[in-house]
Amino acid sequence: MTDVATNMRLKLPIICFILEIILIILFGVLVQYNEETDAKEWHKKNHSDYENDFYYRYPSFQDVHVMIFIGFGFLMTFLQRYGFSSVGFNFLIAAFSLQWATLMQGFFHGMHGGKIHIGVESMINADFCTGSVLISFGAVLGKTSPVQLLVMALFEVTLFAVNEFILLTLLGTRDAGGSMTIHTFGAYFGLMVTRILYRPNLDKSKHRNSSVYHSDLFAMIGTIYLWMFWPSFNSAITAHGDDQHRTAMNTYYSLAACTLSTYGMSALTAHDGKLDMVHIQNAALAGGVAAGTAGEMMLTPYGSMIVGFLAGIISVLGFKYLSPILEEKLKIQDTCGVHNLHGMPGILGAIVGAVTAAVATADVYGDGMKDVFPDVASGKVDASYQGGIQAASLAVTLGIALLGGLIVGFILKLPVFGAPSDTICYEDNIYWEVSLTVQVFQFVPGNVLRKYYDIMIL
Amino acid sequence: MTDVATNMRLKLPIICFILEIILIILFGVLVQYNEETDAKEWHKKNHSDYENDFYYRYPSFQDVHVMIFIGFGFLMTFLQRYGFSSVGFNFLIAAFSLQWATLMQGFFHGMHGGKIHIGVESMINADFCTGSVLISFGAVLGKTSPVQLLVMALFEVTLFAVNEFILLTLLGTRDAGGSMTIHTFGAYFGLMVTRILYRPNLDKSKHRNSSVYHSDLFAMIGTIYLWMFWPSFNSAITAHGDDQHRTAMNTYYSLAACTLSTYGMSALTAHDGKLDMVHIQNAALAGGVAAGTAGEMMLTPYGSMIVGFLAGIISVLGFKYLSPILEEKLKIQDTCGVHNLHGMPGILGAIVGAVTAAVATADVYGDGMKDVFPDVASGKVDASYQGGIQAASLAVTLGIALLGGLIVGFILKLPVFGAPSDTICYEDNIYWEVSLTVQVFQFVPGNVLRKYYDIMIL
């Protein structure tokens, strides 16, 4: 199962080394410790060490970090012969993306006298941007080489930073948990990439594009970690105090409600009432995506539950009825169904955020308005205008994601990147040394097993 | 393996949707953000955002959350053909229970002007209550439909809140880590339910009621997470300061000592000196259960170690000698052996708590007495009386758990809930779409393996 095209002997080292050396040089030139991480700067001021933002962001950061590396990584191990690539390429492109995102996001929002200042908040933002890349990875899972993925990450991180800059800085959009910037962007970017990379003969690899018993259990590790830590994700970069607290709690209830609607819908849409692991692994998370924008707002607990409840329903219906249509009619081969987990729930989250913003009142928010809607609190805009901005931001995000995905998709078609052929998609053995030792059973007449031993396939 | 009775096509959606819609309505009517999560209320007062309780409870909450969803969920994946149900039903009933517990616990302890006020502390308490339901789930694992489990959770959460109210509010019992309220209650409730649901012909499913190699490794993920985060569990809702700190440390040493006695006892009680995974997966955790009540007290580090040491011994002996007796004589089919992990160690923890409370002195506790024993510090009761209250609370808990389990067990016998028949217990395939693709080996004479391929069983 080796051929010249997919041989990574030179391609992968070249791109890894070049990218990392460029990163090191740019970090050397541009990046500095911020006031909270620099020994001299921190000690210049008169404050307690306990006031360092490390203590108020780092636990959230670590939860987000687990979502990025364990959550996304293991969620994608559901494929029977693609576990190494799922966890391993997730690991590789995330390690690259978080470095590149530090530069791109710093360039757009964080320059101080020509330097990018970094600390735990920039680390969270870098992980967030990485999450968007991993969502796109889910759409093309099994059909791309690690070199293609690194190239995709290079461009996607850049475009993510542009879109984020337009929304958060230019427009004043609120999107703490990234329903738009992370989920909608990552999903539609990835869907467009996979559309451009359409493989008409992908059914030659169809037998590997499914799960086996234990691969589904590995995937559940990813699901459960994403589910548990989503409250930390949505609250990681909101304002301190009530905002972080409320965001985490809204997300908690949104996810819980989403889980019940997911189980209900999964049984309802199955011809024999059996639950489908694909739904549980994915749709039960849609409540986190859909609470990404409005989670920090005064959504109320029952409002959060309604949002989660709807997200679960939409997501299961997407898996069951929309994905086959997208594949047949629109030629979008979406391996992990990111449209159902991140795409539609992301749009739902954006809409919920726009509505919740539009109805915000000083009576409900009090002096907390300045944390959640600073432009409304300062009188720069009114609430309904903020709602309009939120809605416009969704359109901007969709536009940049689709256009970006279109361009990057064509770049990824270059044969030099070593994509697998249609017959060997979803297969670890192309890019990984896979132990082909299997257990062989010795039969004797009457089907009584006597002993078993291992044999190496040559 | 489908039949009409166990078909969940309508039953599961109906119960999921009805329960969730009721929850949303009740949340809408009754539940409000508390002072720490409400934008207006939080900003009314003059305090730093860093004083929000989020920063002093949320990391503990997340550790508890991991125990509930990963810990309990994966601990039960030891069964060879029940991994989807173990993780998946754990997920479903926990997502329901934490919402319902918010209402029930709020109704009994947290009403403010007719409203339930919620924040991170109520989230921890909701997760705690959920833990109790999952303990009961362990007793009936493999023999119940998801609909039965939701019905059980509905009643058990309610009774849990009643018992908790009697103990913590009416009697002034101290039980921060829930040796009584969570472990003893959950275990004896579940044992009574499984007694009522006794299946005389369960041995027809005996071949599936065991582990395979990889299922035991998945279960170890659950075990280790429970073990690591138990210090966070026991300390999650104690008073701030020395109390949380001490509770976590006591639990840490109790668990370490328990692990050594568990390994020792497991080898000692095996006929050939081999360790038994069931003991390691379960008994090594008994030290956490047994430190649930006294962990916040001045138990001393070596006192904690003695408690853990004894808990490990009792638990292994329970698995080895008591469980078979319970099954044969008392007809209690306890799938996960919750009596050995939660039942007896919970009672041990309650007794240790009663004794430690009874001997508490102002000389040892100083001004810290008001955090640990407020009624003793205020002079309302003396220490020995507090000890008596603790002991009485164990009896109350056992009474409510056994009576509650009796009633709920009979409710669960209703055939409409879709329990599996005796021949197909411990089997995912009843309620889940399970991939039946298996690897087939092609043999040629001489037992040399040539190639293998996958085939779908029809």
Added chain:
Amino acid sequence: MTDVATNMRLKLPIICFILEIILIILFGVLVQYNEETDAKEWHKKNHSDYENDFYYRYPSFQDVHVMIFIGFGFLMTFLQRYGFSSVGFNFLIAAFSLQWATLMQGFFHGMHGGKIHIGVESMINADFCTGSVLISFGAVLGKTSPVQLLVMALFEVTLFAVNEFILLTLLGTRDAGGSMTIHTFGAYFGLMVTRILYRPNLDKSKHRNSSVYHSDLFAMIGTIYLWMFWPSFNSAITAHGDDQHRTAMNTYYSLAACTLSTYGMSALTAHDGKLDMVHIQNAALAGGVAAGTAGEMMLTPYGSMIVGFLAGIISVLGFKYLSPILEEKLKIQDTCGVHNLHGMPGILGAIVGAVTAAVATADVYGDGMKDVFPDVASGKVDASYQGGIQAASLAVTLGIALLGGLIVGFILKLPVFGAPSDTICYEDNIYWEVSLTVQVFQFVPGNVLRKYYDIMIL
């Protein structure tokens, strides 16, 4: 697969019970709550409960705890038939070591009026010391009985505490993340032990000394957790404020850079360009080891990335070219390749630390100098002298590790400890009840599978 020598029926209970009883007695005599965990002492002073160090160390502690029990435990499950022992013995010796380390480290650094005072910081240090033992476990993995491992832990913890005392207290060495005290010490101690325990006929167990597909996925759980939480590890006991913040961030970037160089080198050194799971599981972590000493210093982000980049390269080259030489020429059978993950990267980390210390200036550190280099800030030594001390500390560590490993290796050769024979190394079945149920396939002519069922091997 049972024989008298490896039967643990009496040996394991005896050592577990004796060790734990000794621990309990010594804790009873020597160990007390410190000011932060004692109810009376804490309430004597006038401070807020929120100032308790629990809130500023415990989240880091829990991340370290996960690395010790999940990280190390699952990293070693890569062996196809040694998963129970990897996780299970890791669990046992860690539970023992953290108790024994509390005493040994307390004896050397923490005596207050004849008593050892403990709290979250001593818990982190105990876990750190445990990590060193687990590194040595990696070198001898598959070739030792649990009794041997407990004996090894007993001595290694003691020597670790001696070495740590010489470095941190006598010499004033800085080594917050333990490049020297933990990684270099643990690796060379273990390598010497495995050298003394050299088995010339180990190739009789060669067929089990390899991975299978799912065992490699379990190992990736360990890898990813170690990778994610290494920033918490290196920063867990540094000074509060900028120091913890900076250390975590330096480690984050070092690891990210290391991951890219690891992937590049793994593909480059493979004859067909395929990635090797052994490299990914191990070498990608070398960036954390190598940032263990200098991580708290003003290493700069790009400096951290250079260190990580080099560590990844060195580590992969070690696995590919050095390990076979060590085994053939020096008779060092290093099961997990700890020399490549902890040995060489540890030395690299020590050197980087010495150089970074030697060039430290007041201009860069400002008033923060007193946190990072207290002896330099106080004028006791100058920076270049501090650098010299750092370098000398590496030599001391290597000396104590090698000499200690030599002695302990000979102790472990005593036949009473029940080591497995050469033919049954890397095999769980010696020490664990292993389910030998396997799936048997029924064949019919034409290779159509009809049904499968489970059978128990007798």
